[in-house]
Amino acid sequence: MKAKTKTNIKKAISLVILAVLASLAFIPLYWMVATSFTQPSLTMKFPPDIIPKNPTLQNFEDLFERRIIFRWTLNSFIVAGTVTLAQIFVCAMAGYALAKKKFPGSKVIFSIYIASMMIPTQVTLVPLYILISKMGMVDTYQALILPAIAAPFGVFLMRQFMVSVPTEIIEAAKIDGASEFRTFAKIIVPISKPAMAVLGIFTFMGQWNSFLWPLIVTNTSEMRTLQAGLSLLQEQVPMQYSYLMASATYSAIPMIIVFLAFQKYFLKGITVGAIK
Amino acid sequence: MIYLEQIPVKPIKHKTTLNDVWRGRSGYLFILPHFALFAIFFLVPVGWGMYLSMFKYNVFSQTFIWFDNYKRILSDWLFLKSLRNTFVYTFGVVPLWLGKALLVTVLIYPFRKGIRTFFKAAFYLPHVTSTVIISMIWLWVFNPNFGLLNYFMTVLGMEPVVWLGRSLTAMPSLIVMQVIMGGGSTIVLLSAAMASIPEYYFEAATLEGAGSWAIFRKITVPLLKPTILYALVMGTIANFQTFSNIYIMTSGGPEFSTTTIAYLIYETAFKNYNLGLASAMSMVMFGILVVLGIVQFKWLGSNVEY
Incomplete structure (x- = not known):
């Protein structure tokens, strides 16, 4: 029983470390996608919205105007x-x-x-x-x-x-x-x-x-x-x-x-x- | 006792005849399509590059000048600085990123297959995204006025930093970015190698009362050595050639503090059109990589078998 608790604690610590390392790399990618749906005027807002409020396709429309x-x-x-x-x-x-x-x-x-x-x-x-x-x-x-x-x-x-x-x-x-x-x-x-x-x-x-x-x-x-x-x-x-x-x-x-x-x-x- | 395969067998010297060539004709035919392209677009350029490095080759002149290009670059402060920068970058990135890959590999090992695959995929994701895209994102993360990083700095009550605009912080910033985003393929590689280690090695060691650190040092690392060596050599070669992130993020600045050799070669050849000089630089770069590869094999590879 005691050994099992010990393994579980070890596994929990491992998961935390893994999650932190993975999110460090994932956050910039997420931010890229989230910002692409953000109103241009809101991109300089701090703190940034984790999920863009009033998401917009405006940026993609502007992008596709460049044929x-x-x-x-x-x-x-x-x-x-x-x-x-x-x-x-x-x-x-x-x-x-x-x-x-x-x-x-x-x-x-x-x-x-x-x-x-x-x-x-x-x-x-x-x-x-x-x-x-x-x-x-x-x-x-x-x-x-x-x-x-x-x-x-x-x-x-x-x-x-x-x-x-x-x-x-x-x-x-x-x-x-x-x-x-x-x-x-x-x-x-x-x-x-x-x-x-x-x-x-x-x-x-x-x-x-x-x-x-x-x-x-x-x-x-x-x-x-x-x-x-x-x-x-x-x-x-x-x-x-x-x-x-x-x-x-x-x-x-x-x-x-x-x-x-x-x-x-x-x-x-x-x-x-x-x-x- | 002598085993049969221990008896040295002298190979019979056989002179290649035209007949052998004729009998092997299907082999030549199969290899020809790739080899022809490989010869024209790879082997010829390599040879030509060596030759070119002894030319003053620009828009105005194409003169043979022996080793003058080499003499010139080896006394050129910018070339030497870019060499130093490249070494700092490579030896900053490679150990950290290998350490990260090893840590992740060891940590995901005890988990179920589903969790392992999830993390492997998560760490691999930045790897399928191009350096251009990653650099564009991080250019914004590092932005002094509205970047994510300086936002966190102010939240924590610290002064904002002009990360890429000061020669002191520019290179470390690029290294950190590379370590955070990189390592995905090495993790997959190391995990595959670790899965091939028999599980009872670890079980036996645990029963004997060995701690995690001891197991890591005495079992995991020695058995992963061939893969670590492969990742080390390949990682060194790849990071030594770093270009896209420099091009997009710093253009080699400020004050040439992030000018790597690959970037300097690009500028010399395609901005200043000193093609001979750029070729000489690439040859020196190649020479350094060969030496580094040999050193790494000698250092780590003494008992590695392939």
Whole structure:
């Protein structure tokens, strides 16, 4: 009985600490959403209302009057969507080759992929920009999409997953006379769906939230993605907090929906590749 | 007794022939789509960046100048200051955020699965929100006149502080913000590793009368070491490159007190168009990260197996 009380007290203290730490991170996010529904004149009021009085959609109406925001949204969807689909496809193929195919140089190639994951973005930033401008691709979708598909992490992730796929299944398919590509499409792809889902979700999130590259490689407002566009708003109307928070809420919502819908993959996914 | 696998087997040296290449052709075909893009948009830029770092490369000239860029940046006070800032930021954020992640992981471990998932999700939520958005929110939290933080300061009877406007408080403010909002993915990672520790380790230790702290130090941390090492190395690399929060919140100021290397490289390359100089900076940054990675592996990784 006494030991049980002790565990319960311990658990209660744990809960308090956890709740405090979690709220510290949650309050700013809540405040963003709450402020986006607050009358602009009330945003400077102290103490702030925990639940906005007379909530309004005014901020969102003002935001959507700037038509350009829909263009940014479209750009974000085009870029994040294309990169995600393409990455799943090419990384699954490359991962399969590195995990299950024997060919001279495969080990060297795999080491190159691993080593490149340690290289900071800044190393490729400047030469990549010069390369893109020499190809005449500055301010185009290709410039936003192609370098992102080339990222090495997905190949590593798919390879780690496919190593554990039993080789017997592949050989059985071959004996049955299936072609190389058919084996890949009918055997490997269905087995690898969980890993592909994880890769897809993380790629989409990374691309949706990507900021530095779109900032550099686009120079007209029309080609900006949502995140790079937001920073423009922040520069243009720095003090209109209800308006800025409405734009922040608007651009955060797609990711939060994706997160809540695919929570399981998010919380399982990061461990793929990190722990063997 | 000698086990079979203990007998050293000398691998038969086999020279790669064209025949091997031909037989491996399907492997090459499968890897080609990604590798081609990877070569053009990653490997070539890395090599080119090294070459570029030896050029005076701007709008007016493209001259080969050997190591002059390196000599110049290593004696440039702003570069050295930004290095220092980056170190302060990284070594401020990473230990605190790793400590927070460890604490949360240990605290949620005894709870039911539902509660664990709830907290994991709650801590992960800021992670799916972009740095741009988080920075916009915190810019307001830190606002000297109508920010949430100064409101609490006045409620507690303290003087309001110009958090981001003074060189003394700007960097610590950014570090605190990062620690509060960050760590979500590390918590998930550590929880998964902790769930794989057999439960009877903890039960046995409790029966032996070990306290929570002893269990934490003698069982939890040693068994989580590989994951901690992974989080440490990856966290160092990520925080060393911090850019978006600096860009949105401080533009490197006041008085360059929050200018990180990543931000300085951006300014040098895309505001001043000194592309060669910026490349040299990025190479130095890369070199430092390699050294840091090696040091961390040596320090923590002596008995880590992969």
